[in-house]
Structure formats: C-alpha cells, structure tokens
Amino acid sequence: EDKVVQSPLSLVVHEGDTVTLNCSYEVTNFRSLLWYKQEKKAPTFLFMLTSSGIEKKSGRLSSILDKKELFSILNITATQTGDSAVYLCAVEANRQGAQKLVFGQGTRLTINP
Amino acid sequence: KAGVTQTPRYLIKTRGQQVTLSCSPISGHRSVSWYQQTPGQGLQFLFEYFSETQRNKGNFPGRFSGRQFSNSRSEMNVSTLELGDSALYLCASSFLTVGYGYTFGSGTRLTVV
Numbered sequence: 001e002d003k004v005v006q007s008p009l010s011l012v013v014h015e016g017d018t019v020t021l022n023c024s025y026e027v028t029n030f031r032s033l034l035w036y037k038q039e040k041k042a043p044t045f046l047f048m049l050t051s052s053g054i055e056k057k058s059g060r061l062s063s064i065l066d067k068k069e070l071f072s073i074l075n076i077t078a079t080q081t082g083d084s085a086v087y088l089c090a091v092e093a094n095r096q097g098a099q100k101l102v103f104g105q106g107t108r109l110t111i112n113p
Numbered sequence: 114k115a116g117v118t119q120t121p122r123y124l125i126k127t128r129g130q131q132v133t134l135s136c137s138p139i140s141g142h143r144s145v146s147w148y149q150q151t152p153g154q155g156l157q158f159l160f161e162y163f164s165e166t167q168r169n170k171g172n173f174p175g176r177f178s179g180r181q182f183s184n185s186r187s188e189m190n191v192s193t194l195e196l197g198d199s200a201l202y203l204c205a206s207s208f209l210t211v212g213y214g215y216t217f218g219s220g221t222r223l224t225v226v
Contacts, residue, residue, distance in 0.1 A: 043203070
C-alpha cells in the first residue's frame with residue numbers, strides 16, 4: 001500500500017530559528033514529490049521534486065529529494081510568524097495507468113514571536 | 114485568472130441525508146480530483162476525473178460518487194451521510210494529470226449532525 005510519512009507531526013519554534021521537516025515515502029511507480037503549505041483551507045503549492053539531489057529554493061524555503069533513500073526534506077531558515085501552517089508532503093504515484101497524490105499526515109509548524 | 118471554486122463553503126446535514134458538492138476548475142484544466150481531509154486521517158484521495166471519465170478511485174465506500182461535465186466542472190455526491198463523513202472536502206485541478214500545476218480550491222466544510 002502506498003504510504004507517505006511526515007515527521008515531526010508538530011513543531012514549535014521561535015521566530016528566527018531554522019526548521020527541517022521530513023517526508024519519507026513508499027509508493028508504486030514514483031513520479032514526483034510535492035510540498036504544500038496549508039494555512040486555513042486551500043493547500044498552496046511550494047515545490048515539486050522529481051530528481052534526486054537537486055535543491056529547489058524559494059526565498060527562505062528549500063527542499064531536496066533523495067530517491068535512493070526515499071525521502072525529502074523541507075528547510076525553512078530565519079522563520080517568521082507567517083510561516084506558521086501545516087506543511088503537507090505528497091507523492092505522485094502511478095497505478096494501472098492512473099495517477100494520484102498520496103499525502104502524509106502533515107507537520108503543524110508554529111512559530112512563536 | 115480565477116482559481117478553483119468550490120461551493121458551498123459550509124454545509125450542515127443530518128445523518129441519512131445526501132449531499133452534493135461542486136467544483137469548478139481553473140479554465141483549461143481538464144483533470145479534477147477530490148480529497149477528504151479529517152484531523153485523524155489527513156488528506157485522503159477520493160477520485161479523479163479527466164474529460165468526463167473517472168480515471169482513478171480511492172478506498173472509499175460506494176456512498177461516495179462523482180461525475181464531471183463537458184465543461185470540466187465536477188460534482189461529488191455522498192449518500193446516506195454518517196457522522197464520520199464530517200470533513201473538509203477539497204477539490205484540485207490540473208491541466209493534464211495530478212501533481213504538475215495542481216491547484217486546490219478552498220474546500221467545502223461538511224458537518225453531519
């Protein structure tokens with residue numbers, strides 16, 4: 001069964017800290033791994049990773065994928081209170097010619113001022 | 114351009130009733146997927162439609178069904194509602210397939226009493 005596991009499930013840090021969120025996966029016919037930020041309702045897209053070892057960056061956020069060890073990390077440096085959200089990791093899997101996204105449980109990140 | 118629109122935003126139903134939720138994808142997007150999000154289970158895949166055909170289905174009972182119209186708008190229906198169906202139902206659309214360019218709507222919060 002396809003599975004995506006995120007850790008930690010919850011994290012509380014102070015503004016300015018650096019955080020690392022983890023995502024490991026076991027899926028059939030991996031195609032890509034995606035990170036989303038969910039603040040209230042609609043998850044918003046952060047990164048899509050398809051190749052191992054290539055870091056993707058967007059401002060203070062960065063992410064990398066390891067397809068050999070089947071995991072990804074999301075780093076946030078110099079955290080701000082606006083980074084408080086649930087961060088979702090999802091893996092695109094292909095089964096019988098159809099694609100679907102399998103999501104992890106999410107990491108709830110709280111940034112205290 | 115307009116995002117993914119889900120209606121209604123909130124819904125309260127009684128056990129045993131049925132409900133229909135609507136999702137209008139981004140113009141030009143032909144793939145529409147539905148997810149159920151609950152605190153205990155996270156985001157779980159319901160089904161995906163492409164060009165009016167269901168391409169993939171998650172592990173949900175037959176009470177959950179959906180369809181897609183020729184203009185790519187999609188509806189999902191839940192019959193014989195149970196308390197456990199209370200959740201945030203999210204719809205996501207993309208041009209061709211899941212993952213790439215995936216955009217979520219703000220969801221419909223369904224409460225079953």
